[in-house]
Amino acid sequence: MSEIVNITTDLFRIPLPVTLTDATHGEMREFDLITVQIRDSEGAEGIGYTYVGQSSAAPIYEIIESYKDLLMGEVAGRIEYLWQKMWWALHYSGRGGPVSFAISVIDIALWDLKSRKQNQPLWQFLGGHDPKVKAYAGGIDLYFTIDELLDQTQRNLNNGFHAIKMKVGRKHLSEDVERVAVMREFLGTDFPLMVDANMGWRTDEAIRAARALSKYEIYWLEEPTIPDDFSGYGRIHKEGRVPIAAGENLHTLYEFQHLIEADGVAFLEPDVTNCGGITAWTKVAHVGEANNLPVTSHGVHDLQVHLLAAVSNKSYLEVHGFGLQDYITNPVKVVEGYATAPDRIGHGVNFDWGALGKYRVQRTY
Numbered sequence: 001m002s003e004i005v006n007i008t009t010d011l012f013r014i015p016l017p018v019t020l021t022d023a024t025h026g027e028m029r030e031f032d033l034i035t036v037q038i039r040d041s042e043g044a045e046g047i048g049y050t051y052v053g054q055s056s057a058a059p060i061y062e063i064i065e066s067y068k069d070l071l072m073g074e075v076a077g078r079i080e081y082l083w084q085k086m087w088w089a090l091h092y093s094g095r096g097g098p099v100s101f102a103i104s105v106i107d108i109a110l111w112d113l114k115s116r117k118q119n120q121p122l123w124q125f126l127g128g129h130d131p132k133v134k135a136y137a138g139g140i141d142l143y144f145t146i147d148e149l150l151d152q153t154q155r156n157l158n159n160g161f162h163a164i165k166m167k168v169g170r171k172h173l174s175e176d177v178e179r180v181a182v183m184r185e186f187l188g189t190d191f192p193l194m195v196d197a198n199m200g201w202r203t204d205e206a207i208r209a210a211r212a213l214s215k216y217e218i219y220w221l222e223e224p225t226i227p228d229d230f231s232g233y234g235r236i237h238k239e240g241r242v243p244i245a246a247g248e249n250l251h252t253l254y255e256f257q258h259l260i261e262a263d264g265v266a267f268l269e270p271d272v273t274n275c276g277g278i279t280a281w282t283k284v285a286h287v288g289e290a291n292n293l294p295v296t297s298h299g300v301h302d303l304q305v306h307l308l309a310a311v312s313n314k315s316y317l318e319v320h321g322f323g324l325q326d327y328i329t330n331p332v333k334v335v336e337g338y339a340t341a342p343d344r345i346g347h348g349v350n351f352d353w354g355a356l357g358k359y360r361v362q363r364t365y
C-alpha cells in the first residue's frame with residue numbers, strides 16, 4: 001500500500017483562438033486550467049484537472065492547497081475514503097461550488113494513479129463496456145451569423161461528426177427558430193441536432209421555446225433554465241414536449257437525484273471536473289441507469305470518453321467548443337461519428353508542459 005508523498009498544483013490562463021459567446025456567460029476570450037499531480041511512495045503518478053472561464057480559478061486553487069495537509073501520507077488507493085474526508089472537511093461552507101471542483105481535480109488524479117498502477121486504461125478499470133462512443137460537436141456559436149454557423153457545421157461534418165449541438169437563447173425566440181430551421185434544412189431529417197440555452201430562459205419562456213423548436217426534431221434541449229429550479233425542469237420537460245439534457249451546473253450527486261425525482265431530465269450531463277470527480281460521475285451514471293436514463297457528458301472530452309466507454313447507459317460524448325488539443329500529446333479524434341477511448345494506461349491525457357508553460361499564472365491573490 002503506497003502513500004501520497006507529493007501534490008503539485010498549477011494554474012494556467014489559456015487564450016481562446018476565437019471569442020465564444022452563449023446565452024449567459026458573456027464573451028469568453030480565455031479559460032483557466034488547474035492541474036494537480038499526485039505522486040505516491042512507489043513513484044507512481046496521477047494527473048487531475050479542471051477548467052473554468054472568466055478567471056474564476058482562484059478559490060478552487062486555494063481549496064486544493066488547503067486539502068494537501070489532509071491527503072499527505074494517506075493511502076493513495078483509498079479513493080472513496082479520501083473523497084469523504086475532503087467532502088466533510090469543508091461540509092459547512094461547501095457542499096458544491098468550488099469545493100466540488102477542487103475535489104474533482106484530486107479525485108481524477110487519484111483514479112488516474114490507481115488505474116496506472118493496475119496497468120489498465122481508465123475506461124477498462126472503471127467497467128470496460130465499449131471503447132467506441134458516439135460523439136457530437138458542441139458549438140459555442142450564439143452570435144455567429146448564419147453563414148458562420150453553416151461554415152462551422154460544414155467543418156464539423158468534414159471532421160467526422162454525425163451529430164451537432166448549437167446554441168439558442170438569442171434576444172428573440174424567432175431568431176432561434178430561424179437558426180434551428182436553417183440548420184435542420186442543412187443537416188437533413190434524422191441528423192441528431194441538439195440545442196443548448198445555457199440557462200437563458202425563465203420556465204414559461206423555456207416552455208414556449210421548447211414547443212416552438214420541437215417541430216425541428218431536436219435531439220435534446222439543454223439547460224433551458226437555472227439549475228436550481230428542479231420543479232421548473234419538471235414542467236419544461238412535461239409541457240415543452242422535448243427531451244431535456246442538464247447537469248453541467250450540478251455539483252453534487254444529490255442534485256442529480258433531485259432533478260431525476262422532478263422528472264426534469266432525459267439526458268444526464270455530469271461534468272467530471274465539477275461534479276465531484278470520477279467517484280461522483282460514476283455514481284450519477286449508475287443512478288441514471290437505475291432510472292432508465294442515459295448519461296452524456298460536458299467538457300473535457302479527452303477524459304470523459306473513458307467514463308462513457310466504461311458504462312452501459314452511455315449517450316453521446318460532447319466534443320466541447322474549446323478543448324486542450326494544443327496542450328496534450330494525443331487528443332481524442334472523431335471518426336465516422338465515434339470517439340474511441342484510448343488504450344494508454346490511466347486516462348492517458350498527457351500534458352505538454354512546455355506548450356502550457358507560457359500561460360502559467362503565478363499565484364498573487
Ligand SMILES: [Mg+2]
Pocket residue numbers: 196198222223248298
Ligand atoms: Mg451546455
